[in-house]
Amino acid sequence: MNAAKVLEDLKRRFPNEPEYHQAVEEVLGTIEEEYNKHPEFDKVNLIERLCIPDRVYQFRVTWMDDKGNIQTNMGYRVQHNNAIGPYKGGIRFHSSVNLGILKFLAFEQTFKNSLTTLPMGGGKGGSDFSPRGKSNAEVMRFCQAFMLELWRHIGPETDVPAGDIGVGGREVGYMFGMYKKLTREFSGVLTGKGREFGGSLIRPEATGYGNIYFLLEMLKTRNIDIKGKTCLVSGSGNVAQYTVEKLIQLGAKVVTMSDSDGYIYDPDGIDREKLDYIMELKNLYRGRIREYAEKYGCKYVAGARPWNEKADIALPSATQNEINGDDAKALVANGVFAVSEGANMPSTPEAIRVFQDAKILYAPGKAANAGGVSVSGLEMTQNSIKLSWSQEEVDEKLKSIMKNIHEACVKYGTEPDGYINYVKGANVAGFMKVANAMMAQGIV
Numbered sequence: 001m002n003a004a005k006v007l008e009d010l011k012r013r014f015p016n017e018p019e020y021h022q023a024v025e026e027v028l029g030t031i032e033e034e035y036n037k038h039p040e041f042d043k044v045n046l047i048e049r050l051c052i053p054d055r056v057y058q059f060r061v062t063w064m065d066d067k068g069n070i071q072t073n074m075g076y077r078v079q080h081n082n083a084i085g086p087y088k089g090g091i092r093f094h095s096s097v098n099l100g101i102l103k104f105l106a107f108e109q110t111f112k113n114s115l116t117t118l119p120m121g122g123g124k125g126g127s128d129f130s131p132r133g134k135s136n137a138e139v140m141r142f143c144q145a146f147m148l149e150l151w152r153h154i155g156p157e158t159d160v161p162a163g164d165i166g167v168g169g170r171e172v173g174y175m176f177g178m179y180k181k182l183t184r185e186f187s188g189v190l191t192g193k194g195r196e197f198g199g200s201l202i203r204p205e206a207t208g209y210g211n212i213y214f215l216l217e218m219l220k221t222r223n224i225d226i227k228g229k230t231c232l233v234s235g236s237g238n239v240a241q242y243t244v245e246k247l248i249q250l251g252a253k254v255v256t257m258s259d260s261d262g263y264i265y266d267p268d269g270i271d272r273e274k275l276d277y278i279m280e281l282k283n284l285y286r287g288r289i290r291e292y293a294e295k296y297g298c299k300y301v302a303g304a305r306p307w308n309e310k311a312d313i314a315l316p317s318a319t320q321n322e323i324n325g326d327d328a329k330a331l332v333a334n335g336v337f338a339v340s341e342g343a344n345m346p347s348t349p350e351a352i353r354v355f356q357d358a359k360i361l362y363a364p365g366k367a368a369n370a371g372g373v374s375v376s377g378l379e380m381t382q383n384s385i386k387l388s389w390s391q392e393e394v395d396e397k398l399k400s401i402m403k404n405i406h407e408a409c410v411k412y413g414t415e416p417d418g419y420i421n422y423v424k425g426a427n428v429a430g431f432m433k434v435a436n437a438m439m440a441q442g443i444v
C-alpha cells in the first residue's frame with residue numbers, strides 16, 4: 001500500500017469530509033509498515049475495504065416542537081465494519097453532526113472495538129439535532145421520530161447503538177422504548193440503558209473510569225504516582241464527570257472543567273461536593289459551567305479551552321480537535337507529562353506531533369476511552385445471558401480490559417529508544433485483528 005495514494009483517492013471520492021480524512025491519515029501513517037509486510041492484504045485491496053464503510057444510512061427526521069411547528073433534522077447510521085462482531089458504536093446528537101464526522105467516528109470505532117478484545121464491529125450514528133434548550137417532551141418526540149427510521153437497520157445481532165455527545169440515559173431510554181414498540185421485542189438492541197431494563201452497572205462511569213485506569217498503566221511505566229497530581233479536564237458531560245470522580249477518588253487535584261461556552265479554573269480543586277453540584281447542574285438542570293464559577297467564586301474564561309493552565313496531566317473529554325498545535329505546546333511548556341484522551345480525536349495531528357516529539361505519555365482516544373464501549377460489550381453479554389453482574393464484577397473486568405489494551409499498545413508501539421508510541425501501538429494492534437478476520441471471510 002502507498003498510504004499517500006490511498007488517502008488522495010479517498011479525498012477525491014469523498015470530498016468535504018475533513019475529519020474522516022484526518023482519522024484515516026493518522027491510522028494509515030502508522031500501519032503502513034506492518035501492512036506492507038503482508039502482500040496478501042494488498043492483493044485483495046484490504047485497505048480500501050477497511051477505510052470505506054460497509055454502508056451508510058441517511059434519512060430525514062421530522063418532529064413537532066412544543067409550539068406545534070414542524071422541524072426537520074438529518075439522521076445517519078454508518079455501519080463501518082462487522083468483521084469481528086455486530087456493528088457497535090454510539091449515537092451523537094449535536095448541531096455540528098454531519099456525515100464526515102460520523103464516518104471518522106465509525107472508522108475509529110472499528111479499531112477501538114477490536115482493541116477491547118470483545119467481539120464488536122464498528123459503527124456510529126447521529127443527528128444534527130441539538131438537545132440544548134429543548135424540553136423533555138421535545139427530546140422524547142425527536143428520539144421517537146429518529147428511531148422510527150433507524151429501527152429497520154439495527155438489531156441485537158446486527159448493529160447495537162449506544163450514547164455519545166448529547167445522548168445519555170434519557171435519550172437511550174426513549175429510543176429503546178420506540179424500538180421495543182415497533183419490533184414487539186425486548187432485546188439488547190441499545191446499550192447504556194437504564195438499570196431497570198437491561199443496563200449494566202458501571203456503564204455511565206465506564207469511559208471516564210477506563211481512561212483513568214489506562215492513565216494509571218501509563219504512569220506505571222515511569223513509576224509516577226497519580227496522588228497529588230494536578231489535572232486539566234475539558235468537558236463537563238458524561239466522560240468528564242466520571243473522569244473527575246475517579247481522579248478525586250485517587251487523590252489527584254482537578255482544576256478545570258468546561259463546556260462549549262468556556263471553562264472554569266478552580267485552584268483549590270474540584271472536590272466531591274463540587275462535582276455533585278456539577279452533576280446536578282449538567283444532568284438535571286442542563287445548566288452552563290459558568291454557574292460553577294459564580295457559585296464557588298473562581299475564574300471563568302468565556303470562549304476558551306483550559307490548555308493554558310499549569311498542570312501535570314491533561315484529560316481532554318469534550319470533543320474532536322479541541323487541542324491544536326499551539327495548545328499542545330502550551331501544555332508541554334507548562335509541565336504536562338501525560339495526556340490521556342477521553343474524547344475521540346481531541347488532538348489535531350500537529351498536537352500529537354508536539355506530544356510525541358516531547359516524549360511525554362500520550363494515549364489516543366481509541367485506546368484510552370475504550371472503556372465505554374467495553375462495558376457496552378459487557379452489557380450485551382449480560383443481556384444475552386439474561387443476568388446482571390455486580391458493580392465489582394464489571395469494574396474488575398473493565399480494569400482488566402484497560403490493562404490488556406495498554407499491553408497491546410506496548411507490544412506494537414514500543415520504539416527502539418524505549419518510547420511507547422501509543423498511537424502506533426493502538427492502530428497496529430486494532431488493525432491486525434480486523435485484517436485477519438477480513439482475510440478469513442473472503443471478499444465480501
Ligand code: NDP
Pocket residue numbers: 094096163164165166167168207235236237238239240258259260261317318319320342343344369370372373
Ligand atoms: P456529553 O454530551 O455528555 O458531554 C460533552 C461535553 O463536551 C459537554 O460538556 C459539551 O458542552 C462539550 N462539548 C461538546 N461539543 C463541544 C464543542 N464543539 N466544543 C466545546 N465543547 C463541546 O458527551 P460525552 O461526555 O459522552 O462525550 C465526550 C467525548 O467523549 C466525545 O468526543 C465522545 O465521542 C467521547 N466518548 C464518549 C463515550 C461515552 O461513553 N459517552 C465513549 C467514548 C468516547 P455543552 O454542554 O456546552 O454541549
